[in-house]
Amino acid sequence: MELPLLKEVVIILGLSVLIILLFQRVRLHSILGFLITGMVAGPNGLSLIGASHQVEILSEVGIIFLLFIIGIEFSLKSLSRIKQTVLLGGLVQVGGTILLTIAVSRLLGLPVAQSVFMGFLISLSSTAIVLKMLAAKGQMSSPQGRISLAILIFQDIIVVPMILVTPLLAGKDGNLWMSLLLMSGKFTLVVGLLWLLARYVVPVLLKRVVMTRSRELFILTIVVMCLATAWLTSSVGLSLALGAFFAGLIISESEYSHQATASIMPFREIFISFFFVSVGMLLDLHFFLQNFLLLMGFTLGVILLKQLVVTVTVLLLRYPLRTALITGFTLFQVGEFAFLLSTIGLRNGLMSPEVYQSFLAISILTMMLTPFLGDNADRIADFIIQAMLPSRVRRRLISLRNRRKGEPEAEKPALTDHLIIIGFGINGTNVARTASRAEIPYVAIELDPEVFSKGQQEGHRLVFGDAADDVILRHVNAHMARVVVIAISDPEATKKIISILRNITETAHVIVRTRHVSEMDGILKLGADEVIPEEFETSIQIFTRVLNHYLVPFDKIQSFSSHIRARNYELLAASGFPHQHPPEMQLSIPDMVIATLPVQRGSNKIVGKTIVGSGLKTQFNITVLAIRRNNRYITEIKPQMTIETDDMLYLFGNPRQIAEVNKYLVLE
Structure with a gap:
């Protein structure tokens, strides 16, 4: 007996493994591997997959799980901390992209409804690719990482209304206002019902399920809640995706949300792969090759348009030009939700087959370019800034910006023999407070406007700017500093700061905080005097407490820790640590x-x-x-x-x- 779809599933997953393995060697994202799998195995390629409709059904399940997890991660509490960036940044980016796309589309002869819909599509970026790229580069906590995350959150939210509005743009429901009123009524009823479930039913149900200590029952309950809510919204004429998003929101505020995410994630990863494969199957390779130059021109236009909008958005959020450009090179691609939206638009007649094929090709090309432009965003941004703004102009702009932010430069004495703190997060703030108590003159450089304002309110001496710019470092008299502490979480920016700093001063003692031990050698070679890796410092702190519990004398523990730090943690990194430990450092552990x-x-x-x-x-x-x-x-x-x-x-x-x-x- 042959199982339906078994052959297609084996072909898709097997071919995906081979292609993604190849893509990993050249540092391309796995999503591109799934797209290429669909292009190769689909009807426009080698025609290895016959049941394309069934594959599309599997892809719909993937979208349900994707939006479900987006709903779980959409915590109202965490969102409130970055609400200004999410609301203002997301609104300007999405709205600005839609308006510019409408203008260009109208010039190309597209009707108003189709122009608006194209604006919807191009305004969305890839959450999956961007977040994975930022995490791999260690830039999730960097300014561009925080801004990108905020804008992506807004995009993930706004895609739900876009899905609802798309059929109305196509005029499928006759009277637009009556359709909106009816849809609003349905929406209100569903939200009310789900609120009652979230308030009175779901917490009790989940608590009882958790009390059984059955992992299988917990997973089954979460999956049923997800699919049932999606079915509910679909049965009243709303979208499956909206129901999945609401299901995630129901669970997001519960104490079991993290485990729910962990339980659903494997399902999402498997089913979402079918979604990207199904998109790749739809791309007509003959059309792509026949219109290659035209499609490349449109791709370049999309990149420039989104780069312009994102750059302006980040500048309006009061970040420097360099951060704005880097963020633009992070969010320029067209994302996975645009694929979902495009299939809805195609079914409702908002896109002709030719326009749809062009959109697919442009989207895939922008995704393929993301790793290359994203990895080199710092260098490209530096080149653009140096070409656009001479050093003298940048210095005047920085002085003007700091005066606007409330720093009375003329009233404060010039800094000499001082401490410079780059990054005013937790580590930077603690260093500043300690320096203040010790009466050490210091100045901190911070790029995040909210952190900058908070630091100023606490009475710290801060300069707003990007320390990767030599003008900023000269502004804080880096050539006269005794110590410079670099406490940021962006490895590439850290390296650039050290290089610029060593061109300004050779005498300042540079202490760098880094996340991973693998980054130490490169940072030391650039000119840092000390590198403190979080990985090994955490290990030392833990083992210090272990030795203390074993009643090892405090002076021996301190000597042990100092010896490890003096050797740049090589004793912990070496696989032969027990044999390389010097005799004078042997610790005698009492049997008490x-x-x-x-x-x-x-x-x-x-x-x-x-x-x-x-x-x-x-x-x-x-x-x-x-x-x-x-x-x-x-x-x-x-x-x-x-x-x-x-x-x-x-x-x-x-x-x-x-x-x-x-x-x-x-x-x-």
């Missing part, structure tokens, strides 16, 4: 331990007995050092003292004997 023992109700073997009568000393050779009772510590322990319920005993003894005590008390 201090442990705590809570006295719980029902522990009849110890409750109500005296210290002597408990047998802790006579039977196990354990010494009671202290007792905590009712938030009071008793340190003068007498043999006839009675042990009471809820006491906390502090015991000293051999680890094996401590374990025996624990076993003795547990086994009633």
Whole structure:
């Protein structure tokens, strides 16, 4: 017996594995691999897949799971922290792109409805590609990373109304206003029902499911909620995608949202692959090759249009030109939700087959260019800035911007022998507070407007700007600084800052915070004096506490930690660490331990007995050092003292004997 679709699934997944393996070697995104798989295996390629309609059904399931996870991740609390960037940045980017696209489309002769729809499509960027690229480069916390995330969040939200409006643009529902009114009524009813479920039904249901401790039941419940809500919205004439998004919103505020995301993610990854494969199957390779030059011209036009809009958007958010350009080279592509929207537009007659094929080709080309332009965005932005603005003009603009932000430069003395802090996040703020207490003169450079304003309100001396610009570094008298601390999370920007800094000063002591140990060698070669990797510092802090628990003397622990740092953490990095450890650094770990023992109700073997009568000393050779009772510590322990319920005993003894005590008390 042959299972339906089995051959197609095997072909799609098997061919995807081969193509994606090849793409990984040349650093192309896996989404492009799925698109190429569809182009090769589809009816316009080798015609290996016959049941294309069934594959499209699988792709619809992928879209449901994708929007479901978007809904889960759309936390109202987290969104409120970046609401200005999301609302203002997203609105300007999406609205500006739509308006410019309408203008260009009208010049090309497209009707108004189709022009608006093309604006919808081009305004959307690829959440999957951009977030994966930023994470791989370690730039999620960088200014361009935060801005990109905020704009992508707005795009992911606005795509739902776009899906609802698309049939109305096509005039499928007759009276536009009546259709909008009817749709609003349905929407309100569904939202009301889902609110009742989210408030009174879902929390109780999930709690009962979780209490069963059955992972299978939890996954089944989440999947049913997702598909059932999608079916509900579809049954009243709204979209499946909208229902999936609402289902995610229901779970997003619950305490089980993270586990729900983890449970659904494998389903999403599998089914979304069929979506991209189905899109690739729709591309006509003959049309693509026949109109290659024209399509390349349109692709360049889309890139320039989105680059212009994103750059203006980021500048309106009061970020420097360099950050605006880098963000533009991150968000210029057409995204996966545009593919979903385009199929809806094609079904409703908003796109002709030729326009649809052109859109598919342009979208795939922009996606293919994303890794190349994204990886070189810093260098391209620097080249553009140097070509556009001379150093003198940039210096005047920076001074004007800082005066507008409230820094009275003339009133403050010139900085000499000072500390420069680059990045005013958690680490930078802590360094500044410590420097202030120690009366060390300092100045911090920060690129995020909100962080900058908050720092100024707290009374810190800050300069707004990008430290990767030599004008900013000269503005804070980097050539007169004693120490420079670079505490940002963008590896590429860090390297550029060090290179520029060493052209200004050779005497400043440069301390760099980095996330990964693999980045240390490159940073040291560029001129940093010290590099502090979070990976190994965390390991040292953990092992320090381990040694402390093993009663290793404090001076030996400190000597051990200092030795590791002095050798640039090579002892932790080396696979032969135990053999390379110098003899004078060997740690003698005593065979004793201090442990705590809570006295719980029902522990009849110890409750109500005296210290002597408990047998802790006579039977196990354990010494009671202290007792905590009712938030009071008793340190003068007498043999006839009675042990009471809820006491906390502090015991000293051999680890094996401590374990025996624990076993003795547990086994009633």
